[in-house]
Amino acid sequence: MSVQDDFPSISGNRILITGGAGFIGSTIAEALAPDNDVRVLDDLSSGSRSNVPDDATLIEGDIRDDDALERATAGVDIIFHQAALISVEESVQRPEVTHDINVTATVKLLERAREESARFVFASSAAVYGHPESVPISEDAPTDPTSPYGLSKLAAERYVRLYAELYDLSAVALRYFNVYGPGQMSGDYSAVISVFAEQATNGEPITVEGDGSQTRDFVHVRDIVQANLLAASSDVTGVFNVGTGESVSILELAEIIHDVAGSESEIIHVEGRDGDINRSQADVSRLESTLDFEPSVSLKDGLDTVI
Secondary structure (H helix, E strand, O other), X not given: OOXXXXXXXXXXXXXXXXXXXXXXXXXXXXXXXXXXXXXXXXXXXXXXXXXXXXOOEEEEOOOOOXXXXXXXXXXXXXXEEOXXXXXXXXXXXXXXXXXXXXXXXXXXXXXXXXXXXXXEEEEEEHHHHOOOOOOOEOOOOOOOOXXXXXXXXXXXXXXXXXXXXXXXXXXXXXXXOEEEOOOOOOOOOOOHHHHHHXXXXXXXXXXXXXXXXXXXXXXXXXXXXXXXXXXXXXXXOEEEXXXXXXXXXXXXXXXXXXXXXXXXXXXXXXXXXXXXXOOOOEOOHHHHHHHOOOOOOOHHHHHHHHO
């Protein structure tokens, strides 16, 4: 499954991808590098140099650094802003650093986009909603983040919208739901799919937190790339959910991964996390009607790419 298949055609552009050595950013880079001049700005704190396509240029630097930003953004046509501190737990421990990376650096990057008249595509998060009142969640649902991470994404997103309105900047924000796919690192803060897949393939117990009734909308990284390229190819502004419009319980997910992996692992229940969101499911009708987005990877097919 090539990440270049069936995507909007973007060619001949000078493109910056912040966080482009990470899971999502590198997949966007892979789709764009063959036909564009792609630059990646990444401090490699969580991303890997090996993830950057050979035909892309890596600028190793911090998105908070003015000199690095100026070098990375000089003459660009499109900016995909993927870089962020993404750990909810770490954001609780380090709220000031989270704000600096996720909000202050985004404002600096918006300023550079304004100077270069570049199209700006921002990676936001479903974490802005907090505990939703109902599902599926539309973009007009109340936003009540439960962590510094979610709050930082909401603040940065508001800056993106304000720059579009106040300065006529061509900018759009995409609220990612639960992203997964090949190349995603497993670890303390990784998505539950990568954790379950590692446990199942290693024959370890598959650990479901709580009773497993909590639901999530898992969207394959290929569909995240599709949404980003559709957004970059358009001049629309505003905020869009990116998900599948479907959800699955965590216990069902564990059972599916167990079967796909042909695993003999036991599924066990461990203590749930305080404040865990009970239900999550995206309403993607705005993205579908405005940008002709259509989720293309089913959960079963997507899990095959991971396992």
